[in-house]
Amino acid sequence: MKDLIQKIKKFEPPKEKRFLHTLYDGFFTFLFTPNHVTSDVPGVHIRDRMDLKRTMVMVVLALQLCYLFGTYNIGHQHFLAIGEHTAFLDAIHLKIAYGLIKILPIFIVAHVVGLGIEFYYAARKGHPIEEGYLVTGALIPLIMPPDIPLWILAVSIVFAVVIGKEAFGGTGMNVVNIALLTRLFVFFAYPTTISGDQCWVAGIDYSGAQAVTETYGWAHHAFDWLFNGLGLSTFGDGGIAVTDAFTGATPLALATKGWAEVTAVYSPAEMFWGTIPGSVGETSKPLIILGLLMLLATGIASWRIVIGGILGAVFMTLVLNAWEFDVYMQIPWYYHFYMGSFWFAIAFMATDPVTASGTNVGKWIYGFSIGVLGILIRVMNLAYPEGWMLAIIFMNVFAPLIDYFVVQGNIKRRAKRTAVAA
Amino acid sequence: MKTAVTKFFPLALLFLSSPLMAQDNTGSSNSLGLALLAAVVLIAFFVLVQVADNLLRIQAKKVGPGADPDATSIFPSVRSLFRKRLPKYVGDAAVTDLREGYDIRLEGAATPKIDGRIKATTFAMQPPNFLGIAPIPKLAVEVGQKVKAGDHLFNDKKITAIKYVAPVSGEVVAINRGERRAITEVVIKADKEIEYRQLEKFDPEKGSREDLVNYLMDCGAWALLRQRPYDIVADPEAVPANIFVSTFDTAPLAPDNNFVVEGREEAFQKGLDVLNLLTSGKVYLGLSANGEEAPAKAFTEAKGVEKRWFRGPHPSGNVGVQIHHIAPIGAKQVVWTLGVQEVITLGAVFTEGRFNAERVVAITGAELKEPKYVRTWIGANVGELVKNNLSNDHVRLISGDVLSGRKKQAENFLNFFDDQITVVAEGDYYEMFGWLLPSKYTPTVSRTFPNFLFPKATYRADTNTHGEKRAFVVTGQYEELLPMDVLPQHLMKAILTNDYDGMEGLGIYELIEEDVALCEFACTSKQPLQKILRQGLDMMHEQG
Numbered sequence: 024m025k026d027l028i029q030k031i032k033k034f035e036p037p038k039e040k041r042f043l044h045t046l047y048d049g050f051f052t053f054l055f056t057p058n059h060v061t062s063d064v065p066g067v068h069i070r071d072r073m074d075l076k077r078t079m080v081m082v083v084l085a086l087q088l089c090y091l092f093g094t095y096n097i098g099h100q101h102f103l104a105i106g107e108h109t110a111f112l113d114a115i116h117l118k119i120a121y122g123l124i125k126i127l128p129i130f131i132v133a134h135v136v137g138l139g140i141e142f143y144y145a146a147r148k149g150h151p152i153e154e155g156y157l158v159t160g161a162l163i164p165l166i167m168p169p170d171i172p173l174w175i176l177a178v179s180i181v182f183a184v185v186i187g188k189e190a191f192g193g194t195g196m197n198v199v200n201i202a203l204l205t206r207l208f209v210f211f212a213y214p215t216t217i218s219g220d221q222c223w224v225a226g227i228d229y230s231g232a233q234a235v236t237e238t239y240g241w242a243h244h245a246f247d248w249l250f251n252g253l254g255l256s257t258f259g260d261g262g263i264a265v266t267d268a269f270t271g272a273t274p275l276a277l278a279t280k281g282w283a284e285v286t287a288v289y290s291p292a293e294m295f296w297g298t299i300p301g302s303v304g305e306t307s308k309p310l311i312i313l314g315l316l317m318l319l320a321t322g323i324a325s326w327r328i329v330i331g332g333i334l335g336a337v338f339m340t341l342v343l344n345a346w347e348f349d350v351y352m353q354i355p356w357y358y359h360f361y362m363g364s365f366w367f368a369i370a371f372m373a374t375d376p377v378t379a380s381g382t383n384v385g386k387w388i389y390g391f392s393i394g395v396l397g398i399l400i401r402v403m404n405l406a407y408p409e410g411w412m413l414a415i416i417f418m419n420v421f422a423p424l425i426d427y428f429v430v431q432g433n434i435k436r437r438a439k440r441t442a443v444a445a
Numbered sequence: 446m447k448t449a450v451t452k453f454f455p456l457a458l459l460f461l462s463s464p465l466m467a468q469d470n471t472g473s474s475n476s477l478g479l480a481l482l483a484a485v486v487l488i489a490f491f492v493l494v495q496v497a498d499n500l501l502r503i504q505a506k507k508v509g510p511g512a513d514p515d516a517t518s519i520f521p522s523v524r525s526l527f528r529k530r531l532p533k534y535v536g537d538a539a540v541t542d543l544r545e546g547y548d549i550r551l552e553g554a555a556t557p558k559i560d561g562r563i564k565a566t567t568f569a570m571q572p573p574n575f576l577g578i579a580p581i582p583k584l585a586v587e588v589g590q591k592v593k594a595g596d597h598l599f600n601d602k603k604i605t606a607i608k609y610v611a612p613v614s615g616e617v618v619a620i621n622r623g624e625r626r627a628i629t630e631v632v633i634k635a636d637k638e639i640e641y642r643q644l645e646k647f648d649p650e651k652g653s654r655e656d657l658v659n660y661l662m663d664c665g666a667w668a669l670l671r672q673r674p675y676d677i678v679a680d681p682e683a684v685p686a687n688i689f690v691s692t693f694d695t696a697p698l699a700p701d702n703n704f705v706v707e708g709r710e711e712a713f714q715k716g717l718d719v720l721n722l723l724t725s726g727k728v729y730l731g732l733s734a735n736g737e738e739a740p741a742k743a744f745t746e747a748k749g750v751e752k753r754w755f756r757g758p759h760p761s762g763n764v765g766v767q768i769h770h771i772a773p774i775g776a777k778q779v780v781w782t783l784g785v786q787e788v789i790t791l792g793a794v795f796t797e798g799r800f801n802a803e804r805v806v807a808i809t810g811a812e813l814k815e816p817k818y819v820r821t822w823i824g825a826n827v828g829e830l831v832k833n834n835l836s837n838d839h840v841r842l843i844s845g846d847v848l849s850g851r852k853k854q855a856e857n858f859l860n861f862f863d864d865q866i867t868v869v870a871e872g873d874y875y876e877m878f879g880w881l882l883p884s885k886y887t888p889t890v891s892r893t894f895p896n897f898l899f900p901k902a903t904y905r906a907d908t909n910t911h912g913e914k915r916a917f918v919v920t921g922q923y924e925e926l927l928p929m930d931v932l933p934q935h936l937m938k939a940i941l942t943n944d945y946d947g948m949e950g951l952g953i954y955e956l957i958e959e960d961v962a963l964c965e966f967a968c969t970s971k972q973p974l975q976k977i978l979r980q981g982l983d984m985m986h987e988q989g
Contacts, residue, residue, distance in 0.1 A: 028875050052913065056879030060841075060872050060908040065958060066975045068847045068869060069549075071967045073891040074912025076880035078919060078969055081893055151913055195916030195970075321893040325921060381920040381934060430935050434950035437930065441775040 028055065042146040049142065049152035052076075079154040081323050083161045085314035086371065089304035090165070092297060094122035096307070097169045100224045100300050105236050106266035111298060116255050124242045125169045125225050126303065132173045133163045136180045144189045155194030155201075155377070156184070162202035162371060165304025166364075166412075168217055169225035171209070175216055179208040199419040200378045203412050210412070218408070220272040223300035227265060234265045273301055274362040275401065275408040281350035282358060294361040305367035308360075315370035324374035327383060328390035332369040335394020336360070343402055351402050359398060368397065368411035378419040382429040389425055393418050534739030535754055541770050543757030543928035547963060549697040549888045550903045551847070552811035553868075557704045559805065560817045563832075565825035568613045569630040569858035570598050573623075575668060577677030577986070579603060580627035590617045594822075595642035595665060595800035598631050604681065610665030612802035612823035614640040630858060639822070641799035649719050649795060657722060661791075665800045668861070669787040673768070673780050674954035675986050685781040687726035687772055690717070692744040692785055693733035695762030696846035696959070700807035700818070700864050702785045703741040709789045710743040712801075716783075716792030717750050724781070727751045731767040757928060765960045769929045774954055786864055806830065806859065810868030811905040812840045828855030830866055841908055843867040848962035849975065872909025880912060887911070890926070890967045915970040923964040923974075931955065933964055937974060940981035945988065948981050957982070 031051065036043040051057075053076075061068050098118025099111060108114035137160050145152045167176065183204040188197040209217050216222055221229050228237045238261040250257045270277075274294055277285045289299050297307025305311070318324035340356035347353050359365070373379065373393050380389040393414050400410025407413060531540055572582050578601040585597040585608075592598070593614045600608050613635040621630040647660050658681050661667045670679035679685070692702055706713055720728045730747055732740055734756040739745060745752070753771050755761045764782045774780055783791070786804055793801040802823040809816045813834050821830065827842050843850040845863040853859075859866065876884055888904045889896050896902065923933035931952040939947030958975040965974040 024875075024877070055875040055877055056909070056911060057913060058873045058875050059910040059913065061910055062973070063852050064973065064976050065849075065851065065979060066973050067962055067966045068841060068843055068850065068852070068867075068908055069888070069906040069966065070908075070910045070912075070971065071891065071969075072883060072887055072889040072894055072911050073967070073969050074880055074971065075915045075918060075969055076912060077891075077893060080881060153915060155918070193916065195918045322891065323893070376920045377918055379920070382932060383921055383924060386921070426935075430932060430951070433930065433932055433935075434947075437773075437950065437952055440930075441773050441778075 041149065042142070045146040045150075045152060046142055049145070052151065075154050078323060079157045081321055082158045082318065082371070085317045086161050086165065086304070088310040088314055089307065089367070090126075090161075092307045092310050093165060093303040094126050095119060096297060097122040097125045097225050097303065099298060100169075101226050101236070104224050104227055104265045104269045104271070105263045106269075107263075114256060116250060116253075117258065120243070120246050121225070121258075126164060128173055129164045129167060129169075129171065129176060129303075132176050133180060134160045136177045137163070137184055140181065140184045140189065144193065148193070150193070153194035155188070158375075159184075159201045159205075163205050165367070166202060166206050166302050167209070168222040169303055170222055171216055172213075175209060175213050176205075179205045179212070182208045195377055197377060198423075199416050200372055200375050203372055203416055203419075206412055207416060220270060220276055223273055223302075224269075224271050226261075227271065234269070234271075236261045236263050236265065238262045271300060273408065274299060278354060278362060279351055279405055279408075282354045285354075285358075285362070291358070291361055302364065302367075305364035308366050311366040311370055315366070318370065318374065324370065325376070325379065325386050325390075327386035328374050328379055328393075329369055331387045331390025332373055332394040335391035335396075336365060336369075336398050337394070338391075339395045339398035343398070359401075363401065363409050364411055365397065368415060369393070372411070372415050373418075378422060380422045380425045380429070382426050382433075384432075385422070385425040385429045389418055389422055392421070531756075532734055532737065532739075534745070535734050538752070538754050540734045540754040540756050543755060543761045543766070543770075545925055545928040546695075546758035546760055547890050547926055547967070548695065548758040549847075549906075549963075549966070550901075551697045551888065552903045552905050553809050553813055553816045554698050555700065555807040555809050555816040555818050557701060558817060559820050560815075561820070563819045563821075563830060565635075565821050565829040567618070567632055567634050567826045567829070567858075568611075568615075568822055568824045569632045569826075570609055570612065570824055571630050571858060571860065572599065572609070572628050574861035575601075575609070575678045576675065580625070582609070582628060584620065584628070584631070586617050586631070588617055588620055591615070592617060592633060593640045593642045594802065595644065597665075599628070601678070604678075606659070606662045606681065607667050607678065608663055608665055609668050610642075610800055612800075632858075635822075641801070644794065644798050644800070646798065647795070649722055654722060657719070661794075664794055666791050666794050669783060669791055670781045671783065671862070673765070673774060673782060673957070675982050676782075676957040677986070679781050680779065683779045685724045685726070686775070686778045687768075688720045688724045688728045688781045688783070689731065689764050689768050689771070690720075690728065690750075690783050690785065690788055691731040691762055691764040691767055692740060693731070693735070693762045695733075695735075695759035696848055696962075697759070698807070698809035698816075698865070698867055699762070699846055700805065700809075703744070704818070705805045705864070706741050706743045706785060706789070709793075710741075712789045712792035712796050713743050713785070714747060714792065715796050716788035716790075717747055719791055719795060720781075720783070720788070721749050726772075729753055729767070729771050731755055731762070731764065731771075733762065735761070760960055760963055761928060763960055765955060765957055766928055769931075769955055784862060784864070787862070804859075804864055806863075807865045808834070808868075809865060810840075812836050812868040812870050823861060824858045827853045827857050827859060827866060830859075831855075831868060835868065837870075839871050840868050841871050843869065847906065848966055849959040870905070870907040872907030874909065876909075910971055912971055914972065917970055917972065919969045922967060922969060923961075926963045926967055927960065929955065929960075933961060933974070936981075937972070937977050940977050940984075943984065945985070948985060953978070953981050953985060 036047055038044050061070060095118055098121035101121055102108045137156050141156045142152060183201050187199060187201050187204040191197050226237045227234050239258045243258040247257045270288060274285045274289055277288060293299055295308050299306055319326050340359045343352040344356050373390060380386050396414035396417060397410040400407055400413055528542055582599040582601055584599045586592060592611045594611055596611045597608045598611050611633055613633055615633045615635040618634045619632040620628060623629040644664050649657050662681060672679040717728055728750045730750045730752045732744055732752055732754050734754045755767060760766050790801060804821055804823055806819050806821055808819060808830055814836050815834060819830060842853045844853045844860045845851060845865055847867050847869060850867060851860060886904060887906050917934060927933055936951040936953060939951055956978060958978055961974045961978055
């Protein structure tokens with residue numbers, strides 16, 4: 024073990040080469056926890072095992088089920104659209120291969136661009152590399168449509184990381200959630216790539232009069248020899264017309280016309296298990312809830328925010344049910360939890376500790392407000408089919424204000440009790 | 446929050462009961478109507494009682510913050526319904542349950558037996574131990590001079606009357622200086638038999654408070670008093686609002702005061718009596734309801750003091766936490782605090798007529814062959830106390846506990862207020878993927894490790910930081926570990942931004958280093974909270 028460290032230490036670039044040294048340091052501390060000991064200044068002599076690396080990695084681990092399912096679902100939706108291998112477990116190898124070909128470039132671009140910026144700023148400031156982007160980088164592919172053009176993704180990440188985070192001072196200083204800011208940028212700068220009915224199923228070409236699948240590229244054919252060798256079906260040429268029944272619309276888009284319209288296309292079970300079109304990682308509710316339970320059990324996500332958020336959403340849907348102004352409002356309140364990305368947003372986005380409220384009372388208010396606002400935007404504003412991104416970013420901005428009032432409340436309460444004592 | 450709920454509860458009941466009433470009037474079925482009427486009457490009665498109860502509570506709050514609000518209510522609070530059964534020895538006394546906190550369970554607790562073979566031969570008084578005095582005090586001795594225990598060694602240049610005295614008799618062998626010629630240690634080589642300076646008789650009951658203060662300053666006992674806010678040497682001009690003594694220490698491997706006080710009960714009680722003469726308020730004794738067995742009789746049957754019971758994990762034994770729950774420090778107020786052994790030394794001034802600086806010190810830590818107690822005097826040499834007892838060389842010697850103690854070399858001395866030495870392994874090793882898969886189990890408050898499944902397990906800790914320093918990211922972590930109505934993270938940020946109003950409002954006066962030490966231990970971002978807090982305290986102190 025010591026020899027190994029000595030060998031690696033030989034590669035350490037000199038401190039003057041800042042970028043290289045930061046890079047080296049980043050990878051070295053990733054491999055080995057450093058040999059730092061607690062300092063001599065007044066302070067503790069022993070430290071907890073927990074550090075930021077582990078905190079972040081726990082979130083990334085909690086996302087893994089979403090990755091697995093999301094990847095498979097990209098392929099599944101694609102084949103569903105053209106009416107081939109329509110059963111969920113048909114042609115598993117094709118669906119996995121198709122999903123990987125879609126998700127890997129997104130994943131790689133998200134990490135190379137984001138981490139590149141992170142490394143650059145760390146080197147510039149002479150700081151060690153901070154771990155915040157590990158989670159951001161894992162979240163971004165999951166909240167994108169599978170067909171997102173990579174250059175748009177890259178531009179958005181540059182915007183979000185530079186303006187949203189580094190401009191404020193790096194991990195721990197940002198005001199709004201970086202992954203959501205990335206999506207927000209895509210949403211407003213390139214709306215056609217991330218809204219409407221046409222973007223949620225991968226590999227469908229709408230340019231002609233009729234929607235057809237795009238032709239398969241070299242990446243797909245690279246699998247041919249393997250699948251042939253195993254006696255499995257291969258991708259073929261593509262360019263097939265999609266089935267008549269195909270809409271590509273998400274449940275939320277259909278819900279504006281009432282619950283009957285939604286169930287005409289998707290059964291509640293499909294929505295629950297997640298075999299529907301949507302952003303990559305947000306469709307499968309049970310897997311998200313499993314990840315959420317893991318974060319809650321380990322104490323990484325704040326249960327106050329999650330419970331607050333669920334209560335807020337339940338409250339708002341009940342209010343709308345009571346109002347019953349249009350067909351959308353008549354959708355029974357519990358079905359709102361089958362559609363859209365509520366669970367993903369509340370589990371992984373709202374619970375980001377940096378951008379959420381920092382006080383325990385504030386967390387209740389913050390979570391509840393997100394729940395209320397998200398449903399409100401979803402149902403009342405037809406221009407935005409889903410409300411969680413906007414609701415969370417909105418509350419991110421308001422979180423410091425909530426905290427301000429909670430802190431002032433604490434100060435007043437404290438002043439009162441000492442005044443009584445005096 | 447809780448009061449708000451109880452306040453609105455009766456209103457809510459009234460609101461809910463109104464439809465019942467309406468139905469009652471129009472009800473056709475007689476039995477149903479009667480049942481509803483009965484329910485309404487019951488609810489109305491309940492509302493009346495609840496309102497009365499709330500008024501009672503409000504009145505109780507006005508009477509004094511020290512009173513337990515649950516004790517004045519006729520309803521049990523939700524928390525007290527689910528609370529663990531109180532130990533029998535508490536009797537009818539109220540117990541403050543502190544939920545927040547964590548007990549770090551380490552290996553190497555001292556066995557409660559005093560090892561008479563271990564003797565330290567050199568001792569030191571260290572001016573840096575006394576916060577608030579000038580770094581270069583005025584020396585009354587020089588190297589080579591013979592002193593008796595209780596003889597003046599030095600005094601502060603600002604308040605010259607406060608004398609700091611020799612803990613043992615012997616020869617002054619060295620006066621060590623640190624940065625900018627600040628005096629760090631006045632070292633005395635002890636005689637075989639300690640000779641004491643005989644103090645003139647003084648009856649504290651008869652003399653005036655001023656005489657008592659002057660007497661204490663001259664005999665050296667004044668240095669035993671610590672003043673909050675800031676944890677500094679007590680100001681002779683000030684009259685403390687209250688004096689607080691915590692009789693139990695919940696820090697990792699801390700000495701057991703029930704054992705320490707054995708045989709010194711008389712001096713302890715005398716010390717409490719003297720303290721009663723010094724304050725305009727009360728002397729509060731914090732007692733532990735944690736153990737299976739009752740605390741020592743010296744504590745539970747102490748006279749002339751207010752006893753308050755506390756139950757909960759560390760830091761429930763910290764006197765600062767107890768002050769917060771008994772009688773918080775008001776604006777422009779000062780309070781004094783003492784440890785159990787300080788009270789004993791203070792009492793011994795009057796019962797024995799000498800400054801008896803004897804200390805029972807716990808020598809603890811997993812890196813010792815035999816953790817144990819020794820009887821020595823204030824400021825004993827650390828190396829001599831752990832001689833032939835270390836299981837290896839690569840260790841850190843700490844005066845105090847692992848959370849808020851200070852690092853010492855073998856040639857250094859125990860700090861004035863410390864009654865514990867802890868030895869932990871130095872952790873200057875690399876660990877492959879240590880952040881993901883730790884190769885050994887060390888204490889942690891995080892539930893991402895399986896430690897929480899084994900609440901009785903003990904751990905070997907070392908000084909590795911297990912990660913690098915980062916900006917504040919995780920929130921709500923400190924609040925879980927500090928049983929006070931304080932927002933530690935916001936306070937720290939106020940200190941870092943020099944926000945004086947914020948610091949004052951968020952309660953910096955109520956805290957000293959040991960109170961945030963547990964938060965610092967657990968901090969995911971590895972922030973130096975104790976250092977930051979001291980910076981803030983110094984800033985506030987300079988501002989006056």
